[in-house]
Amino acid sequence: MSTPLVEVRNLVKEFSTRGGWFRRSAPVRAVDDVSFTIQTGETLGLVGESGSGKTTTGRCLLRLVEPTSGDIRFKDLDVRALSASELRKARRHFQIVFQDPYSSLNPRMRVGSIVEEPLIIHRIGTKDERRARVRHLFELVGLDPDAGPKYPHEFSGGQRQRIGVARALALEPSLIVCDEPVSALDVSVQAQVVNLLLDLQKRLGLTYLFIAHDLRLVRQICDRVAVMYRGRLVEVARAEAIFTSPAHPYTKALLSAIPSMKPGDRLERIPFDAAAFDPRPLKEIAPDHLAAI
Amino acid sequence: MTTTSDAPLLAVDHLRTVFRLADGRDAAAVDDVSFHIRKGETLGLVGESGSGKSVTALSIIRLVQPPGRITGGRLLFDGRDLMTLGEEDMRRVRGRRIGFVFQEPMVALNPVYTLGSQITETLMVHDLARGAAGMKRAVELLEAVRIPDPARRAREYPHQLSGGLRQRAMLALALAAEPSLLIADEPTTALDVTVQAEVLDLLRDLRKMFGLSLLLITHDLGVVAEMADRVAVMYCGRIVEQGPVAEVLGGSTSLTTGPAHPYTRGLLASVPDGRSGTRLVAIPGTVPALGRVGAGCAFAPRCGDRFDPCTTAVPDLTPLGPGRDVRCYLHSPAPTNPGGGR
Numbered sequence: 001m002s003t004p005l006v007e008v009r010n011l012v013k014e015f016s017t018r019g020g021w022f023r024r025s026a027p028v029r030a031v032d033d034v035s036f037t038i039q040t041g042e043t044l045g046l047v048g049e050s051g052s053g054k055t056t057t058g059r060c061l062l063r064l065v066e067p068t069s070g071d072i073r074f075k076d077l078d079v080r081a082l083s084a085s086e087l088r089k090a091r092r093h094f095q096i097v098f099q100d101p102y103s104s105l106n107p108r109m110r111v112g113s114i115v116e117e118p119l120i121i122h123r124i125g126t127k128d129e130r131r132a133r134v135r136h137l138f139e140l141v142g143l144d145p146d147a148g149p150k151y152p153h154e155f156s157g158g159q160r161q162r163i164g165v166a167r168a169l170a171l172e173p174s175l176i177v178c179d180e181p182v183s184a185l186d187v188s189v190q191a192q193v194v195n196l197l198l199d200l201q202k203r204l205g206l207t208y209l210f211i212a213h214d215l216r217l218v219r220q221i222c223d224r225v226a227v228m229y230r231g232r233l234v235e236v237a238r239a240e241a242i243f244t245s246p247a248h249p250y251t252k253a254l255l256s257a258i259p260s261m262k263p264g265d266r267l268e269r270i271p272f273d274a275a276a277f278d279p280r281p282l283k284e285i286a287p288d289h290l291a292a293i
Numbered sequence: 294m295t296t297t298s299d300a301p302l303l304a305v306d307h308l309r310t311v312f313r314l315a316d317g318r319d320a321a322a323v324d325d326v327s328f329h330i331r332k333g334e335t336l337g338l339v340g341e342s343g344s345g346k347s348v349t350a351l352s353i354i355r356l357v358q359p360p361g362r363i364t365g366g367r368l369l370f371d372g373r374d375l376m377t378l379g380e381e382d383m384r385r386v387r388g389r390r391i392g393f394v395f396q397e398p399m400v401a402l403n404p405v406y407t408l409g410s411q412i413t414e415t416l417m418v419h420d421l422a423r424g425a426a427g428m429k430r431a432v433e434l435l436e437a438v439r440i441p442d443p444a445r446r447a448r449e450y451p452h453q454l455s456g457g458l459r460q461r462a463m464l465a466l467a468l469a470a471e472p473s474l475l476i477a478d479e480p481t482t483a484l485d486v487t488v489q490a491e492v493l494d495l496l497r498d499l500r501k502m503f504g505l506s507l508l509l510i511t512h513d514l515g516v517v518a519e520m521a522d523r524v525a526v527m528y529c530g531r532i533v534e535q536g537p538v539a540e541v542l543g544g545s546t547s548l549t550t551g552p553a554h555p556y557t558r559g560l561l562a563s564v565p566d567g568r569s570g571t572r573l574v575a576i577p578g579t580v581p582a583l584g585r586v587g588a589g590c591a592f593a594p595r596c597g598d599r600f601d602p603c604t605t606a607v608p609d610l611t612p613l614g615p616g617r618d619v620r621c622y623l624h625s626p627a628p629t630n631p632g633g634g635r
Contacts, residue, residue, distance in 0.1 A: 049485035050456075156579040186341040187512055188595075191563040191575035198572055213486060220565040220573065243567065257490035259515030261564060263538040269490055 004037035005175060005207050006061065011035070011070035013056050030056045031067075032231035032279070040174070043201070043208040045222030045239065047215060047254070053231040054211045058177040061209065062094050063087055074175070092122055092171035099180035101160035105152040111163050112148025118170045137166040141196060158189035165196065169204070177209045182217070194221060215258050219243050224288075227251045232279050237289040247291035250277070301329035301369075302506045303353070303474055308366035310345075310352045312583060313359075320584035322348040322361065324530040327610075330474065335500065335507040337521030337538065339514060339560075343580050345530040346510045350476050353508075354387050371473070389419045392467035396479035398459035401466065402451040408435065408462050409447030415469040434465040437502065439495055457488035461495065471503060478510040493520060514564060518542050523616065526557050529581065529591035532610070533557070536617035553619040556592045590621070602627035 011034040014027035031053045038044045046054045059065040061072060063079060072079040074094060082090055098104035105114055112134050119130045135145040141162040152160055161181060168176055178197065182190040198221060200206055212218050218225055218239070225242045227235040227250065234248040246252045253272030282290040310323040323345045330336045340346040351357045353368055355375060368375040375386065387393075395401055403411055412434055413427035422430050428447065435443035438461040451459055460480060467475060477496070481489035493516065500507055509520055517524050518538060525535035534541060534554040541557065543550040552558040562574035578595040581587075589604040590596070596603065602622045610618045611625035619625075 049487065158579055186580060187514075187560060188341060188563055188576040189579060191573035192577070195572050195575055214565075215486065216565040216567055219567045220571065253487055257487045259490075259493070259513070259519045261515050261518050261542070261561075263518045263542050269494065272487065 002039065005040040005075060006038040006209075007071070007073040008037070008057075008061065009035045009071040009073075011057065011060055011072065012068045013053075013060050013065060014068045029231050031060060033281075034070075034228075034231075034233050035282070036226055036233065036236060038175070038207055038209060040207055041201070041205055042223040043210050043221060045218040045225040046209060046211045046228060047213060047218055047225060048228035049213065049254075052228045054228050055179055057228070058096070058179050058209055058211050062091070062096055062177060064096070089122075092118070093173050094175040094177070095168040095171065095173040096177045096179060097161070097164050097168050097181045100184050101157050101164055102184070104164055105160055107152055110149050110151060111155070114152070114163060115148075115166045115170055118167060122171060124171070133170070134166075137169055140169065140200070141166045142192075156189070157185050158192055161185060161193050162196065165193075165200070169200070172204075174205070175207045175209070177211070179211045180213065181210075183212065183214065190217075197221075215243075215255065227254065230277065230279075232292065233282060233290075234292045235290065236282065237286075237291075241286070241289050245289075247285055247289070248293055251291075300331075302332050302334075302371060303508070304329040304367075304369040305349075305353065306367040306369065308349065308352055308363070308368065310348050310357055310361060310363045312361045314584050318584060319364075321530050322583060323352060326366070326527075326530075326532055328525050328532065328535060330506045330508060332473070332506055333500070333504055334523065335509055335521045337517035337524040338508060338510045338527060339512065339517055339524060340527035341512055341580055343529070343583065344527040346527050347478055349527070350393070350478050350508065350510055353476065354391055354393060355383055356387075385419075388415065388467075388472070389470045390472050391474045391476060392470070392472035393476040393478070394460070394463045394467050394480050396482050398456070398463040399451060401463050402459065404451055407448050407450055408454075408465070412447075412466055412469050415466060419470045421470060431465075431469075434469055435462070437468070437499070438462070438465045439491075440465070457484055457492065460484060460488075460492055464492075464495070464499065468499065468503060473504070474506045474508065475500075476508045476510070479512070480509075481516065482511070482513070489516075496520065514542060514561060526554065526560070528556050529586050531591065531607070531620060532618075533592065533621065534619045536613070540614070540617060553613060553617075553624055554592075554621050555596045555598045555623070559595075598623055 011031055013031040014029050016027050034057055046057065048054045056065055060067040067080065077090055115134050115137055116130050119125060119133060125133060134148060138145045138147055143159060143162050182193050185193060201208060210222055222239045225239050226233050229250045235251045242251065246255055250272050253270045256268065256270040280292045282292050285291050306327050308323055308326040309321055311319040311321050314320050326349055328336060338346045352363050357363060409428055409431045412431035416422045416427045416430055432443045432447050435446055440446050440458055440461050454462060481492050484492060499505060511517060521538050523536060524538050524541050525532045534557050540550050541552055552561055559576040563576060565573055576595055589606055590608055593599050593603040608620050608622050608625055610620045612618050613624060
């Protein structure tokens with residue numbers, strides 16, 4: 001197999017909780033010994049419930065959150081060893097699209113400036129070149145290239161998420177962490193944004209870490225899927241394998257909870273006993289199929 | 294309406310609720326909405342944000358706040374027109390006969406009272422039980438919604454519960470007065486999928502246990518397919534299609550089974566079908582804002598089947614079969630004098 005674009009090994013992120021007067025603060029492990037790889041051009045889905053650590057994992061990858069320990073390799077870069085200024089330079093290669101298109105865009109900035117800002121920070125191009133690039137980016141994400149002077153509130157949720165994607169693309173990154181990019185959008189608009197992400201991936205050869213809780217969507221657009229539970233990966237496999245032959249009890253429970261789209265067709269729910277959760281390391285149970293069982 | 298013994302518990306008839314816009318115009322958030330729910334039946338009310346589904350629910354319990362107001366229609370509940378009730382009578386219907394749960398339980402639960410005292414207060418207000426009997430009943434209700442260790446939880450405050458448990462506590466509160474109709478507005482949207490599954494299973498059991506009728510408001514067609522007997526699809530304040538779930542959300546797109554309205558078809562098609570590597574089927578455009586809907590069918594600008602009459606006048610709700618209606622010129626004769634009909 002070729003060298004992966006991203007390799008994460010034994011990633012740990014602890015958050016300290018505030019103790020009381022007589023209690024010592026005990027750190028909470030939001031991400032607990034997580035290892036995975038992402039190949040160039042592929043989409044890795046990261047699923048799990050709220051609080052499972054999937055968003056923190058995505059942010060650690062970009063060092064938007066400082067990991068407690070572990071290795072993060074991006075191509076030949078040791079991401080954790082980068083100094084602040086090196087990190088800033090390296091960030092042009094990995095970007096993020098946030099969940100909430102309403103709060104992730106500065107309401108006081110014109111959308112043209114929002115998309116141009118990364119180019120200014122990285123001192124790319126002359127003013128005219130940057131303007132031209134912004135127009136091109138707007139076109140790329142299916143927005144009117146003349147929309148630059150408008151403010152975020154003049155756009156719908158789906159359009160705002162397109163602006164977020166345009167900004168993420170400004171520096172021509174190779175990796176984009178998509179953190180629940182469509183879950184705040186209406187059903188009929190979700191598909192538009194997902195299709196845009198798929199088209200862009202094909203045209204620009206992008207690699208995605210796609211964080212989501214919509215399992216149907218994940219099955220459709222991801223090459224591989226990693227299932228997270230209480231800060232740990234419990235299963236990593238090709239999307240088809242996860243959905244047709246899940247191995248970990250939590251994955252099985254998660255899949256059985258998806259409502260069936262066929263009226264009258266009720267799937268048997270498989271309960272998962274949280275108290276019985278036994279954190280084990282991932283092991284290969286079949287080719288390309290890891291499970292913590 | 295047929296005159297069978299199972300007369301509807303709730304019949305909403307040509308309901309219209311408007312909101313005063315900043316420019317002084319009134320815009321209808323709910324327009325000419327009619328549906329009914331029989332005893333023990335579950336109706337799924339489906340729509341995207343801005344479709345008017347939540348305003349419909351608030352209108353039924355007459356809790357629409359200014360700048361919104363109900364300007365027309367009838368709300369027949371158990372033989373009485375709720376529109377004619379005074380505020381005092383209406384308050385007795387709310388909570389006692391019609392219970393409601395919302396997406397965000399923290400809005401409905403009072404943060405400074407224990408779960409037990411909130412439930413006992415409801416029981417007291419409706420003259421159902423007080424004192425020790427009230428507390429006993431509160432614990433029973435918490436047990437009925439499958440909150441573990443209910444006696445201890447009754448002494449706890451809402452912030453001490455997880456999201457799923459809060460949603461259950463709100464259900465216990467809504468069911469305290471044993472209402473005959475429960476209105477649930479996106480009851481599982483904020484929950485994780487495994488917790489959602491538990492709450493849906495619970496709702497299904499409670500429906501049986503209490504003989505409840507359920508108005509289930511959601512944007513999730515999967516939840517409707519699983520839970521509802523019938524479904525009404527709303528778009529821009531109007532019901533565009535309604536009928537039995539098996540027919541409306543059924544597989545084929547022939548006239549009798551499968552979605553008849555292009556919007557319903559689009560919604561169903563945009564749900565990922567799990568065939569990996571394929572693009573999703575998207576509905577182009579976006580939902581227009583309140584007051585920005587043009588003449589004719591509100592969906593026309595986004596509709597692939599649009600033809601001349603669609604942009605001239607709003608199509609009428611046309612029957613397709615028993616209990617099955619659609620508001621679309623594909624299924625009803627176009628007006629002979631466009632624009633002059635209404």
